[in-house]
Amino acid sequence: xxxxxxxxxxxxxxxxxxxxxxxxxxxxxxxxxxxxxxxxxxxxxxxxxxxxxxxxxxxxxxxxxxxxxxxxxxxxxxxxxxxxxxxxxxxxxxxxxxxxxxxxxxxxxxxxxxx
Amino acid sequence: xxxxxxxxxxxxxxxxxxxxxxxxxxxxxxxxxxxxxxxxxxxxxxxxxxxxxxxxxxxxxxxxxxxxxxxxxxxxxxxxxxxxxxxxxxxxxxxxxxxxxxxxxxxxxxxxxxx
Numbered sequence: 489x490x491x492x493x494x495x496x497x498x499x500x501x502x503x504x505x506x507x508x509x510x511x512x513x514x515x516x517x518x519x520x521x522x523x524x525x526x527x528x529x530x531x532x533x534x535x536x537x538x539x540x541x542x543x544x545x546x547x548x549x550x551x552x553x554x555x556x557x558x559x560x561x562x563x564x565x566x567x568x569x570x571x572x573x574x575x576x577x578x579x580x581x582x583x584x585x586x587x588x589x590x591x592x593x594x595x596x597x598x599x600x601x602x603x
Numbered sequence: 604x605x606x607x608x609x610x611x612x613x614x615x616x617x618x619x620x621x622x623x624x625x626x627x628x629x630x631x632x633x634x635x636x637x638x639x640x641x642x643x644x645x646x647x648x649x650x651x652x653x654x655x656x657x658x659x660x661x662x663x664x665x666x667x668x669x670x671x672x673x674x675x676x677x678x679x680x681x682x683x684x685x686x687x688x689x690x691x692x693x694x695x696x697x698x699x700x701x702x703x704x705x706x707x708x709x710x711x712x713x714x715x716x717x718x
Contacts, residue, residue, distance in 0.1 A: 520706075522707075591649070592649070
């Protein structure tokens with residue numbers, strides 16, 4: 489069973505602070521990692537993708553990947569109330585008997601940014 | 604670019620009837636389309652993976668005769684929930700990717716309520 493683990497939260501941070509979201513995965517051969525944001529009742533929206541070890545920055549978002557530790561994280565700087573949502577970590581790995589690739593999602597971490 | 608359109612956004616149907624959900628990639632050709640289901644406060648669960656012109660690959664526990672998937676072209680996949688029952692009520696979301704190991708883009712989702 490390919491698993492992606494996230495703390496369900498809620499993670500509460502004050503406006504302007506840094507929010508740190510963490511994710512671990514079990515499939516050691518995974519090569520592609522993604523962070524999605526999902527507002528209540530809406531479908532997920534891609535925020536970041538990361539494929540190699542280290543940091544990747546895009547605006548206020550930084551994704552960090554450590555394949556040796558099977559760990560990926562998302563940092564949100566200068567958090568805003570509009571960032572309040574559920575953040576889903578996703579790992580691209582093989583599914584089922586045919587081994588087709590698809591995203592496996594974690595259960596998501598609910599972030600609350602307090603004004 | 605990378606827009607995925609899903610229709611309808613919500614549907615209410617009577618128990619025992621069938622419902623078809625369409626998923627279209629509007630500005631790219633989707634090698635692979637994925638269908639997910641999400642129950643309240645839970646993560647997305649992959650139901651099946653479909654490639655254009657071939658049979659869908661279903662995840663374990665998903666009834667292929669109940670959830671019919673057709674991927675007729677590189678821009679259209681449909682999910683038909685046959686003989687729907689109240690326990691099928693859920694949020695169904697499709698996603699599409701250009702090729703394996705790339706990010707997936709999500710449709711808006713379809714909220715199905717079976718009464």
